[in-house]
Amino acid sequence: MDYKTAYSIEDFRLIAKARLPKGLFEFIDRGNDDEIAMVENLRALENIKLVSRVLNNATIRNQSIELFGKKQLMPIAIGPTGSAGLTWFEGEIELAKAAAAKGIPFTLATSSMTSMERVVKEAGGNLWFQLYMWPERHLSHQLVQRAERAGFDALIFTVDTPVAPGREYNLRNGFTIPFKFTSQNVLDVMSHPHWLFHVIGKYLATSGLPRYVNFPEHLQSKITALPMGRSMATNESLHWDDVQQLRDLWPRKLIIKGIQHPDDAKLALQYGADAIIVSNHGGRVLDSAPSTIDILPGIVQSVKGKMNVFVDGGFRRGSDVIKALCLGADAVLLGRSTLYGTASGGQAGAEAVIELYRREIDRVLGLIGCHDVANLGPQHLFTKN
Numbered sequence: 001m002d003y004k005t006a007y008s009i010e011d012f013r014l015i016a017k018a019r020l021p022k023g024l025f026e027f028i029d030r031g032n033d034d035e036i037a038m039v040e041n042l043r044a045l046e047n048i049k050l051v052s053r054v055l056n057n058a059t060i061r062n063q064s065i066e067l068f069g070k071k072q073l074m075p076i077a078i079g080p081t082g083s084a085g086l087t088w089f090e091g092e093i094e095l096a097k098a099a100a101a102k103g104i105p106f107t108l109a110t111s112s113m114t115s116m117e118r119v120v121k122e123a124g125g126n127l128w129f130q131l132y133m134w135p136e137r138h139l140s141h142q143l144v145q146r147a148e149r150a151g152f153d154a155l156i157f158t159v160d161t162p163v164a165p166g167r168e169y170n171l172r173n174g175f176t177i178p179f180k181f182t183s184q185n186v187l188d189v190m191s192h193p194h195w196l197f198h199v200i201g202k203y204l205a206t207s208g209l210p211r212y213v214n215f216p217e218h219l220q221s222k223i224t225a226l227p228m229g230r231s232m233a234t235n236e237s238l239h240w241d242d243v244q245q246l247r248d249l250w251p252r253k254l255i256i257k258g259i260q261h262p263d264d265a266k267l268a269l270q271y272g273a274d275a276i277i278v279s280n281h282g283g284r285v286l287d288s289a290p291s292t293i294d295i296l297p298g299i300v301q302s303v304k305g306k307m308n309v310f311v312d313g314g315f316r317r318g319s320d321v322i323k324a325l326c327l328g329a330d331a332v333l334l335g336r337s338t339l340y341g342t343a344s345g346g347q348a349g350a351e352a353v354i355e356l357y358r359r360e361i362d363r364v365l366g367l368i369g370c371h372d373v374a375n376l377g378p379q380h381l382f383t384k385n
């Protein structure tokens, strides 16, 4: 199957599955522990039903929004995923270009394989930078200053991973940290020659094995020597003081990612954040976390009208995005789906995924009789009684 004949996110997922080595695909596709939170994100969205209002002139359908004073063509953004650069040669640039072409923001992760300056220069568009605060805080602060100089519009501070999550499938796949060559994973890579030649081969021919190029020089390592972001991603001492320091340091929009409690949303507001992302990391961290769509309304209520509230986790259809907007989210971030798109066809594959969401959002607006995403609200949700 080719991305041109993919008609759903599941189609893109299957193309990615065929193209990527199993160890890498599962790292992207799966959750952690028993994968309850990951499945719960999907199930909770499925369980919400929309109300259709008819005979309301469905010729008018607007899904553009204004976010941080800028017009955005769709109510979605690309969230941070540390591995886009492994799904395709320079995948972060491909994905960022797709986002720019479709008029939505792209977030570059700390653990990306392309330098932040190159992404700004080559992709342009509305760019956000995601930060994992390292235990050596001064190094992270230097990174933040670099992101400011590079021209990123917003900083996303991810706060939901103070300790490393359990991901047994990585161990079963021999996808260990640090990466060790075993007969199992060498066979896995060799049986995906297209990926080997077109991704790893191109890196080898240009810049060498992929590295975390945004890390400070002395910490940069090849993927054969450093975990997939893990060792540097966790910081057990994360604290609200870190938000305070970032607020003092970063003059543009500050977004806290990984909020799951209304009181933490209030604290984020108190510490000067401009927005929060209601997120359980796509069900990749705390396996007993509730689905994000279930906790969204309470969190929206706690900071209503005072800051932007975004949400992510399990959004695979335009109708899912509509449901989040009905429940008060200002926008939805995508994780895995645009990675499947990038793995399927680089920029073109990622654009095809974004276009799929655009078409589906447009269609659902028509079917429920809503003229503008700004008008979505609880009146569009079905409640039994």
Ligand SMILES: Cc1cc2nc3c(=O)[nH]c(=O)nc-3n(C[C@H](O)[C@H](O)[C@H](O)COP(=O)(O)O)c2cc1C
Pocket (backbone or CB within 6 Å): 027, 028, 029, 041, 079, 080, 081, 082, 083, 109, 110, 111, 130, 158, 229, 257, 279, 280, 281, 282, 283, 284, 312, 313, 314, 315, 333, 334, 335, 336, 337
């Ligand atoms: C492969 C992968 C890598 C990720 N890397 C990061 C990261 O580096 N930083 C971060 O804040 N979130 C990261 N996330 C979480 C996403 O930003 C997002 O919260 C999640 O994927 C949303 O759920 P969805 O994949 O169901 O859309 C990652 C997710 C995936 C699937």
